[in-house]
Amino acid sequence: MSEPVDLVILGGGSGGYAAALRYAELGKSVVMVERDKVGGTCLHRGCIPTKALLHSAEVVDTIKESQTFGVVGSFDKVDMPGVNSYKDKVVQGLYKGLSGLVKSRKIEVVEGTGKLVSPTAVQVGDRTIEAKHVLLATGSVARSIPGLEIDHERVITSDDALEMDTIPTSVIVLGAGAIGCEFASVWRSFGAEVTIVEALPHLVPLEEENSSKLLERAFRKKGIKSELGKRFESATQSAEGVQVTLEGGKQLEAELLLVAIGRGPVSQNLGYEEQGVELERGFVKVDAYCQTAVPTISAVGDLIPTLQLAHVGFAEGIMVAERLAGLPVTPVDYDGVPRVTYSHPEVASVGITAKQAEERGMQIHSVTYDLAGNGRARILGTSGAVTVHAQVDGPVVGIHMVGERVGDLISEAQLITNWEALPGEVAQLIHPHPTMSEAVGEAHLALAGKPLHSHA
Numbered sequence: 001m002s003e004p005v006d007l008v009i010l011g012g013g014s015g016g017y018a019a020a021l022r023y024a025e026l027g028k029s030v031v032m033v034e035r036d037k038v039g040g041t042c043l044h045r046g047c048i049p050t051k052a053l054l055h056s057a058e059v060v061d062t063i064k065e066s067q068t069f070g071v072v073g074s075f076d077k078v079d080m081p082g083v084n085s086y087k088d089k090v091v092q093g094l095y096k097g098l099s100g101l102v103k104s105r106k107i108e109v110v111e112g113t114g115k116l117v118s119p120t121a122v123q124v125g126d127r128t129i130e131a132k133h134v135l136l137a138t139g140s141v142a143r144s145i146p147g148l149e150i151d152h153e154r155v156i157t158s159d160d161a162l163e164m165d166t167i168p169t170s171v172i173v174l175g176a177g178a179i180g181c182e183f184a185s186v187w188r189s190f191g192a193e194v195t196i197v198e199a200l201p202h203l204v205p206l207e208e209e210n211s212s213k214l215l216e217r218a219f220r221k222k223g224i225k226s227e228l229g230k231r232f233e234s235a236t237q238s239a240e241g242v243q244v245t246l247e248g249g250k251q252l253e254a255e256l257l258l259v260a261i262g263r264g265p266v267s268q269n270l271g272y273e274e275q276g277v278e279l280e281r282g283f284v285k286v287d288a289y290c291q292t293a294v295p296t297i298s299a300v301g302d303l304i305p306t307l308q309l310a311h312v313g314f315a316e317g318i319m320v321a322e323r324l325a326g327l328p329v330t331p332v333d334y335d336g337v338p339r340v341t342y343s344h345p346e347v348a349s350v351g352i353t354a355k356q357a358e359e360r361g362m363q364i365h366s367v368t369y370d371l372a373g374n375g376r377a378r379i380l381g382t383s384g385a386v387t388v389h390a391q392v393d394g395p396v397v398g399i400h401m402v403g404e405r406v407g408d409l410i411s412e413a414q415l416i417t418n419w420e421a422l423p424g425e426v427a428q429l430i431h432p433h434p435t436m437s438e439a440v441g442e443a444h445l446a447l448a449g450k451p452l453h454s455h456a
């Protein structure tokens with residue numbers, strides 16, 4: 001039998017490949033097993049292709065609204081095959097780069113479906129890969145509601161939506177999280193009639209309530225309809241489309257139903273429980289250092305019950321690699337993870353909401369700075385706001401933003417919250433004029449008791 005490698009990784013998505021790259025960088029031998037393509041959901045079916053679609057949608061909006069800016073142009077049509085070839089080119093370019101990087105770090109990629117067969121081994125076909133450590137990173141797939149069958153024709157997931165080469169005339173989007181809102185935004189910009197159905201009372205329901213309300217207002221203005229606080233009851237498919245019945249009897253009809261109610265872990269029939277790995281609702285249970293109940297086995301990414309975001313997977317993967325290499329590590333601070341919904345307008349946040357502060361018994365004071373007072377926002381023709389929460393006589397604990405391009409402001413917001421800056425300290429920082437970033441500065445000036453372009 002050959003010598004065990006230092007680490008075998010099951011799954012080559014954001015979490016798995018980040019761990020592979022870092023562990024290899026630390027001089028360790030790594031084998032990564034992937035049944036599809038290295039890069040996983042994020043690169044091939046998630047973050048990257050959806051943001052390419054959103055960029056095409058922004059181009060459509062810009063052309064349609066050009067007269068607002070004194071430019072006379074006319075919108076002809078969206079050429080979906082053209083949009084897809086642009087999107088695929090972006091993905092292919094990144095895939096090529098990532099594959100080259102993996103190769104250059106001498107990480108062996110084994111193609112095929114792997115299974116955990118011992119606390120230190122993964123089997124792929126007739127090959128058993130022995131390792132000192134195992135990392136589970138098999139990610140997630142779209143979930144459905146019991147009784148709602150996804151036929152991939154009328155009732156589709158985000159994977160199907162990314163493959164479409166036509167624009168639907170009408171769509172019902174089930175679920176108002178980031179994925180649902182992003183597709184609603186794209187399709188509306190492309191000309192479809194869109195209705196979002198959400199059981200909770202707001203769009204992006206995990207965000208600050210004010211951010212949800214601002215997005216709801218912007219979506220209404222865009223012509224996106226919403227059925228909020230309404231439970232889905234049933235759906236029937238026909239050759240023409242799909243009919244959805246909501247709790248209370250209301251019926252909606254559309255050409256397509258996108259199911260975007262969340263993603264469930266890929267953990268079944270992979271030998272996890274047989275080897276002593278504990279699961280909870282299908283997610284792999286880990287400690288703060290991403291170690292499972294079995295000392296040689298770690299798990300990261302969408303497979304564990306933390307925020308399902310690519311950059312969370314990266315952070316967890318890097319932490320596991322460093323821990324296994326014996327370096328000192330700090331657990332991921334999940335409150336400090338920046339979150340962005342890339343719809344038009346965007347929603348971005350970091351830190352905690354007012355509701356979470358209340359639940360934790362934390363006394364906060366807050367300021368909401370309306371983008372109406374921001375020069376750059378007026379120039380771009382966007383509306384929205386920046387809300388900042390700080391502990392009374394303490395640091396900033398949450399920043400929540402809505403507006404075009406606010407996703408680009410989240411890194412400063414992250415430095416502020418994660419470095420536990422005081423509002424007065426941020427108020428001292430000069431923000432360039434006229435930029436959207438001034439809105440962050442203005443909110444902190446107001447919070448420090450010296451508002452400039454706003455009222456106290």
Ligand SMILES: Cc1cc2nc3c(=O)[nH]c(=O)nc-3n(C[C@H](O)[C@H](O)[C@H](O)COP(=O)(O)OP(=O)(O)OC[C@H]3O[C@@H](n4cnc5c(N)ncnc54)[C@H](O)[C@@H]3O)c2cc1C
Pocket residue numbers: 010011012013014015016017033034035036037038039040041042043045046047048050112113114115137138139140158179266270300301302303308309310311312313342
């Ligand atoms: C539509 C959409 C948009 C998104 N947009 C964003 C965004 O803008 N920003 C963001 O941060 N996140 C976004 N996400 C989430 C992001 O894609 C995930 O959080 C991230 O991909 C999780 O990484 P992972 O490594 O845990 O899992 P995955 O990326 O799912 O990778 C798991 C890999 O394991 C492989 N695999 C599974 N089982 C086996 C097996 N038995 N053997 C071998 N290989 C196996 C799979 O083929 C896959 O490649 C989006 C997701 C979706 C669906």
